Every structure is written in structure tokens, then in C-alpha cells.
Amino acid sequence: MSFTSISPLEVPEILWRISRFVTLKDAITCARVCKAWTDNFVSVIWHTIDFDVHKLQNMDPKVLEKNGHHIRIVKNMNEVEHVLVLFQSNVSKLRKLYLNTTTSSPEFQAYFNDLMRRNNTTVEHIDIPKSSGGLFFNFDCLSPHTSTGATSKLSSLKLQGLVMTRDAFSSMLSIFPCLTELDMRDTTLSSWSVGKKLSTDHYQHHGVKDIVAPVKQIFRMDNKSENAPSLFVHFPYLKSWHLLNSSNTLEVKIEEIRDE
Numbered sequence: 048m049s050f051t052s053i054s055p056l057e058v059p060e061i062l063w064r065i066s067r068f069v070t071l072k073d074a075i076t077c078a079r080v081c082k083a084w085t086d087n088f089v090s091v092i093w094h095t096i097d098f099d100v101h102k103l104q105n106m107d108p109k110v111l112e113k114n115g116h117h118i119r120i121v122k123n124m125n126e127v128e129h130v131l132v133l134f135q136s137n138v139s140k141l142r143k144l145y146l147n148t149t150t151s152s153p154e155f156q157a158y159f160n161d162l163m164r165r166n167n168t169t170v171e172h173i174d175i176p177k178s179s180g181g182l183f184f185n186f187d188c189l190s191p192h193t194s195t196g197a198t199s200k201l202s203s204l205k206l207q208g209l210v211m212t213r214d215a216f217s218s219m220l221s222i223f224p225c226l227t228e229l230d231m232r233d234t235t236l237s238s239w240s241v242g243k244k245l246s247t248d249h250y251q252h253h254g255v256k257d258i259v260a261p262v263k264q265i266f267r268m269d270n271k272s273e274n275a276p277s278l279f280v281h282f283p284y285l286k287s288w289h290l291l292n293s294s295n296t297l298e299v300k301i302e303e304i305r306d307e
Contacts, residue, residue: 089114089117090117092114092117093114093115093117093118094117094118094119094120095118095119095120095121095122096118096120096121096122097121097122097123098121098122098123098124098125098126098129099122099123103129103132103136104128104129104131104132106132108135111132111135111136112135112136112137114136115133115135115136115137115138116136116137116138116139116140118133118136118138118140118141119140119141119142119143120141120142120143120144120145121133121138121141121143121144121145122145122147123145123147124144124145124146124147125146125147126155127152127154127155127158130155130158130159130162131158133162134158134161134162138162138165138166139165139166139169140166140169141162141166141169141170142169142170142171142172143170143171143172143173143174144170144172144173144174145174146173146174146175146176147176156185160185160188161188163185163188163189164188167188167189167190167191167199168191168195168197168198168199168200169200170189170199170200170201171200171201171202171203172201172202172203172204172205173189173201173203173204173205174205175205175206175207175209176205176207176208186215186218186219186222187222189201189222189223190222198224198225199222199223199224199225200225201223201225201226202225202226202227202228203226203227203228203229204223204226204228204229204230205230205231205259206229206230206231206234207230207231207232207233207234208233208234209231209234209235210234210235210237211234211235211236211237212236212237213236213237213249213275216236216281217249217250217281218250220250220252220255220281221250221252223252224254225254226252226254226255227254227255227256227257228255228256228257228258229255229257229258229259230258230259230260231258231259231260231264232259232260232261232264232291233264234260234264235264235268235269236268236269236278237268237269237271249276249280249281250281251280251281251282251283252281252282253283253284254284255281255282255284255285256284256285256286256287257285257286257287257289258278258282258285258287258288258289259289259291260278260288260289260290260291261290261291262290264278265277265278265279265288266278
């Protein structure tokens with residue numbers, strides 16, 4: 048009577064669990080052991096791409112096409128070449144994107160918006176720093192097409208240095224039903240209402256619980272719309288408001304905060 052001993056590392060479920068806890072260096076080493084190990088550890092290697100560290104634009108396009116579907120997080124995307132690399136990689140399950148660009152070239156914006164359309168059912172976090180203020184950000188590209196029956200999973204959004212109308216802001220909120228965290232420091236909202244109260248209804252997002260913005264931005268976001276209601280009207284279930292340190296101080300009476 049014979050018994051066959053199997054190493055725990057030969058059990059696919061165990062090997063997969065181990066792959067979730069190794070470092071990138073160890074994952075690369077493990078991926079070279081054999082094909083079975085490669086299948087488990089390659090997703091760890093490609094999970095997070097930082098363009099300040101990984102020079103994927105110099106990589107064989109066939110390698111990108113083969114492994115790009117593992118990419119979930121992208122950091123420091125700031126050149127047209129970076130966006131093209133992601134296109135070659137067929138990235139379609141992106142979860143987090145961190146921009147770091149000052150470019151506003153039509154080519155970059157066109158490819159960037161198309162990249163967002165490919166990933167608008169999976170992306171959960173987008174970070175647009177102030178240095179990217181020249182970027183024309185088309186929020187519609189993050190709204191899944193109605194024919195798919197899918198909804199946006201975006202839960203965390205960081206916008207800095209952008210300018211948009213109040214109506215565009217309301218529209219943006221309406222396409223992100225899962226949004227819970229919003230960082231919009233230095234983003235200007237214009238209502239174009241001088242000397243009168245606005246009568247239009249502003250979209251109320253019941254999911255947003257956490258906001259990062261200075262006092263002036265919440266209550267006096269634009270000199271051309273001094274009587275516009277504060278941003279609080281959009282978030283009836285807000286729980287946390289991070290003020291930040293701002294050189295533009297503004298005193299707001301507690302009664303006004305209460306009323307809003």
C-alpha cells in the first residue's frame with residue numbers, strides 16, 4: 048500500500064493565500080519557480096504600478112498585454128506615454144488612480160478619459176492633485192453606460208485646484224452613488240448668482256460622510272455668488288468636516304452653520 052505525500056505548497060488554495068502576504072521582491076522570486084507558482088504570484092507583481100518607479104514604457108508590449116489585466120492601482124501617471132502603456136496593458140479592473148500631472152494636452156486628456164470609461168465600473172478612488180488643475184476632467188466618463196446595468200463604485204474622490212459650476216458639481220455627485228469621502232480643497236464652484244438667493248434645488252448626496260475643505264470654500268466659494276447656499280446643502284448626512292489650515296480666514300456665525 049503506497050501513500051503519496053503532498054507538500055502544502057502544492058495545494059493551490061494555500062499557495063494563493065501565501066501570495067497575498069509576500070513582498071514584491073519575494074513575489075518575483077516565487078514567480079520564477081514554476082508555472083503553477085507564476086500563475087499565483089504574477090498578480091502580486093502587477094497589482095500596483097508606480098510610474099516614478101516602474102518604467103513600463105520601455106517594456107515589451109507583449110508582456111504588457113499579457114499581464115496588464117492584473118493592474119489594480121496606478122500611481123504618478125503624468126505623461127501621455129503612461130496612458131498609452133495602460134492602453135497596451137488592456138487595464139480594465141482599475142481600483143485606484145493617483146494622478147500627478149501638469150499637462151493639459153488634448154492627447155493626454157482624450158486617452159485619459161477613454162481609460163476612465165474602460166474602468167468606470169471598478170474604480171473606487173481617484174486622486175487629482177492641485178498640480179493637475181490644467182486637466183479637463185470629464186466626470187461623465189466615470190458613469191457606466193445605462194445599458195450595462197452597472198453603477199459607479201467610486202467611494203473616495205480627491206479634487207484640487209479645479210473650477211466648475213455649481214450645476215456641474217451637483218451632476219458629478221449624482222453619478223457617484225457610492226461616494227463617502229470627498230476632498231475638494233482649492234476647488235472653486237461658481238453659481239453665477241449675484242445679489243439674490245438661488246432658487247434651484249441642489250442635489251443632495253446621502254452617502255457622503257466625510258469632507259475636506261476650508262471654511263471659505265464651504266460658505267464663500269466664489270465672489271460672484273456671495274448669496275449661494277453653502278456646500279452643506281448637498282450633504283444632509285455629513286459626519287466629519289476637515290477644515291485644514293488656510294491663509295484665507297473667514298468667520299462664520301454658528302447660527303449660519305446651524306441653519307445650513
